[in-house]
Amino acid sequence: MMTIATFDRTPPPFFRQGPSALTKLILCSVFAVFLMVADNRFVLTRQLRAAVATALHYPQMALALPVEAFRDADRYWSGLDRALAGEEAAHRALALQSERSLRVERLEAENGRLRALLGLRPALNVRSQAAEVLYEAADPYTRKVVIDRGSLHGIVAGSPVVNESGVLGQVTRLFPLSSEVTLLTDKDAAIPVLNTRTQGRSAAFGSAATIGALELRFMAGNADVRPGDMLTTSGVDGVYPAGMPVATVASVDRKSDAGFARIVLTPAARNDAVRHVLVIEPVGQQLPPHPEAAASAPAETASKAAARRGPKAARAMANPG
Amino acid sequence: MTRRPAMPNDQLLLPVNPVFVGLTLAAALALNLLPLGRMTAMPDWVALVLAFWNVHQSRRVGVGVAFAFGLLMDVHDSAVLGQHALAYTLLGFFAVTMHRRLTWFGVPGQALQVLPLFLASHLVSLLVRLVAGGSFPGWAMFAAPLLEAALWPLATWLLLAPQRRPPDPDEHRPI
Numbered sequence: 001m002m003t004i005a006t007f008d009r010t011p012p013p014f015f016r017q018g019p020s021a022l023t024k025l026i027l028c029s030v031f032a033v034f035l036m037v038a039d040n041r042f043v044l045t046r047q048l049r050a051a052v053a054t055a056l057h058y059p060q061m062a063l064a065l066p067v068e069a070f071r072d073a074d075r076y077w078s079g080l081d082r083a084l085a086g087e088e089a090a091h092r093a094l095a096l097q098s099e100r101s102l103r104v105e106r107l108e109a110e111n112g113r114l115r116a117l118l119g120l121r122p123a124l125n126v127r128s129q130a131a132e133v134l135y136e137a138a139d140p141y142t143r144k145v146v147i148d149r150g151s152l153h154g155i156v157a158g159s160p161v162v163n164e165s166g167v168l169g170q171v172t173r174l175f176p177l178s179s180e181v182t183l184l185t186d187k188d189a190a191i192p193v194l195n196t197r198t199q200g201r202s203a204a205f206g207s208a209a210t211i212g213a214l215e216l217r218f219m220a221g222n223a224d225v226r227p228g229d230m231l232t233t234s235g236v237d238g239v240y241p242a243g244m245p246v247a248t249v250a251s252v253d254r255k256s257d258a259g260f261a262r263i264v265l266t267p268a269a270r271n272d273a274v275r276h277v278l279v280i281e282p283v284g285q286q287l288p289p290h291p292e293a294a295a296s297a298p299a300e301t302a303s304k305a306a307a308r309r310g311p312k313a314a315r316a317m318a319n320p321g
Numbered sequence: 322m323t324r325r326p327a328m329p330n331d332q333l334l335l336p337v338n339p340v341f342v343g344l345t346l347a348a349a350l351a352l353n354l355l356p357l358g359r360m361t362a363m364p365d366w367v368a369l370v371l372a373f374w375n376v377h378q379s380r381r382v383g384v385g386v387a388f389a390f391g392l393l394m395d396v397h398d399s400a401v402l403g404q405h406a407l408a409y410t411l412l413g414f415f416a417v418t419m420h421r422r423l424t425w426f427g428v429p430g431q432a433l434q435v436l437p438l439f440l441a442s443h444l445v446s447l448l449v450r451l452v453a454g455g456s457f458p459g460w461a462m463f464a465a466p467l468l469e470a471a472l473w474p475l476a477t478w479l480l481l482a483p484q485r486r487p488p489d490p491d492e493h494r495p496i
Contacts, residue, residue, distance in 0.1 A: 024384035025414040032388065032410060035403030040453055045402050052396040056354070060397070063354045135356030138363070139398040140462060141455030146399065173399065180399050187456050208456045 053175040060134060060178075061148075126241050127281045129153065131161075133274055134178060143186040143206065145169075149279060150177045158239055160280045166245035166268030167191065167233060168277060181277075184246070184267055185212050193246050194234035198224050201234050204247060204265055214247050216263040221254050225263055238284030245269075334484040337378055341483055345370055346382075350390065354397055362464035367394060368442055369469045371409055372435060373476045375416035376423050387413030404449045408442040415441070432473035439466035 019027075038044045075083075131149040149155050151174050159171045161181045169189060173180035182189050189206040193216075200223070207213040219225060229249040235242025247265035254261045349370035357363070367390050374382035391406030398405070415438050423431050443466050451457070 021379075021384055021414055021417045025410060028384055028388040028410040029407060032391070032403040032407035035392075035406065036401050036449065036453070039402040049396055049402060052393060056393065056397055059351065060354055060356070063351055064356050067356050136358045137397075137399040138353075138357075138359055139400045140359060140361045140458030141450040142399070144399050188454070211459075 049173070050175045054177055057175075057177045060146075064134060125286070126283070128278045129155075131155075131277050131279050133277060137180070142188075143183040144172075145181050145183065145274070146178050147171075147181055147277060147279070148178055150175045150179050152176050155179050155279055156282065156285070158282050160240045160244075160282065161277050162244060162280060163269050163274055163277050165270070166247075167240060168269045168274065170239070171279065184214055191240065191246060192234045192237050193231040194242075195225065196230045196232055197226075198229075200224065201236070204231065207264065210264060212267075213250070214265040214267055216249075216265060217260065219261050219263055221259060221261050223261055225249055225252055225261065227251055231265065235283070239282045241280065241283050334481065337381070337484055339381060342374055342378060342381060345480055346374070346386075346390065350393065353394060361458050361461040362468065364465050364468040364472060365439075365443075368409060368412060368439060369472055369476055370480070372412055372416045372438060372469075373473075373480055375413045376420040376431075376435075377481070379417045379420045382413075383417060384410055384413040400446075401449060401453050404446055407449065408445045411445055412438055412442040428474045428477050431477070432470050435473055436466065436470035439469040442466070 035045060039049075129149065131147040134146045134148045137144040137146060145168075147161070155171060155174060157171055157174045157179075161168045161171060167184060169181045169183040169186070170191075171179045172182040184191055184204070184206060186206045187208045191204050192201065193204045194201055202216050202219060204214045205217050207215045209215075216225065227249050231246045231248065233240040233242055233244045233246055245268035247267045250264045250266045252261055252263050346367070349366040352366040371382065371387050371390060375387065387409040388406050391404075391409035392402070394400075394405040394409075395402050416435070419434065419438075423434060426434065440463075443462060447457075447462070
């Protein structure tokens with residue numbers, strides 16, 4: 001057995017030893033509790049968080065490199081066949097999509113003409129920019145990812161984040177060089193949805209019980225929802241553009257004791273192994289401002305407006321009737 | 322003040338190099354920053370190294386350093402600001418208070434005694450998040466403090482390696 005003692009060549013100072021560990025403990029604990037309250041209740045800590053996040057940005061980028069290299073090497077050794085199969089699948093998907101996109105352009109033109117004939121406002125355009133997922137936040141209590149685009153790249157808080165298969169989540173914290181995206185499967189996330197089969201509106205929430213799933217809350221026990229139903233964004237929230245896939249109904253449990261059915265959804269965009277995402281400007285930014293808001297504060301920044309319409313706004317719309 | 326009785330394999334250690342302490346803390350932070358995804362049972366390297374230096378170099382690495390590293394981890398994990406800071410502060414304090422007692426024990430005994438510290442620090446995080454409205458992440462989270470305590474001998478071996486004087490006793494230097 002080896003016991004270890006450390007001795008220094010300089011003797012410890014007799015008098016100037018600084019505050020005692022207990023004093024430091026009390027000071028630091030009080031400060032930590034203050035930070036927690038401030039972080040949950042006020043916006044005081046936003047600057048501090050942004051500063052630390054910016055300082056950590058380049059180490060994070062550098063540390064992502066070896067992990068990426070390891071994954072790339074794994075993919076490299078897994079063989080040419082898989083790469084060729086992947087390329088073929090991508091070509092097939094592209095061919096399918098190009099046929100669709102040609103049709104979409106014609107339909108958009110036709111839709112624009114019809115809207116002009118009926119005197120409706122023109123449909124909103126969707127502006128977006130590509131981003132890459134830096135890392136998945138290791139915090140086990142939430143479901144968040146961090147992307148490599150921030151306020152310096154023109155991202156605003158509250159922007160929807162999508163990938164090729166559907167909606168992933170929403171930008172909830174904005175830093176200069178990166179931003180945090182809360183995924184739809186987070187317990188605090190909410191999104192208004194439209195059932196494409198019945199055209200019924202409801203709100204989907206991240207599931208607290210099942211990891212990686214969503215649920216439809218407050219749906220009556222006899223509501224017309226079947227497993228396999230496709231849910232898309234309804235577009236009533238001023239954040240998400242209408243008609244993007246959100247989830248499919250996985251199971252409906254009507255026998256529960258509560259008055260509501262328990263409906264579990266599978267998200268359309270698989271959260272794991274997502275690397276490239278698209279950040280969409282909230283559609284509410286393209287809407288004209290409210291008349292009273294425009295009169296009182298014409299210079300109010302659009303980002304603040306979008307931040308206010310965050311997940312909480314969606315939660316307020318939870319009771320469709 | 323009583324001195325510890327000298328033991329046969331007792332080895333005197335060289336003074337620590339403060340640069341080495343800083344480098345190991347930075348390396349632990351880098352390990353925590355590696356984007357490996359969400360692994361609940363992943364040991365917290367920063368907590369391990371902080372506790373180690375709080376025990377062995379409590380004059381250099383104290384509660385304040387623990388708090389600062391906690392803030393960095395809070396922002397990286399996008400956790401509640403102050404969650405890791407509070408957990409590391411408590412961890413640092415209890416490590417400092419037990420540092421005189423702990424070095425009397427062998428390394429496995431030390432690992433057993435720091436286990437409650439790591440467990441308490443994870444429980445503080447859990448408590449903070451449950452109060453703030455988080456969901457329980459699953460029982461795998463209790464593997465993390467166990468792994469941290471199990472890594473204590475490795476930390477002892479690695480982090481004290483530069484301080485070990487090569488034993489070369491002669492008649493003028495009997496120890």
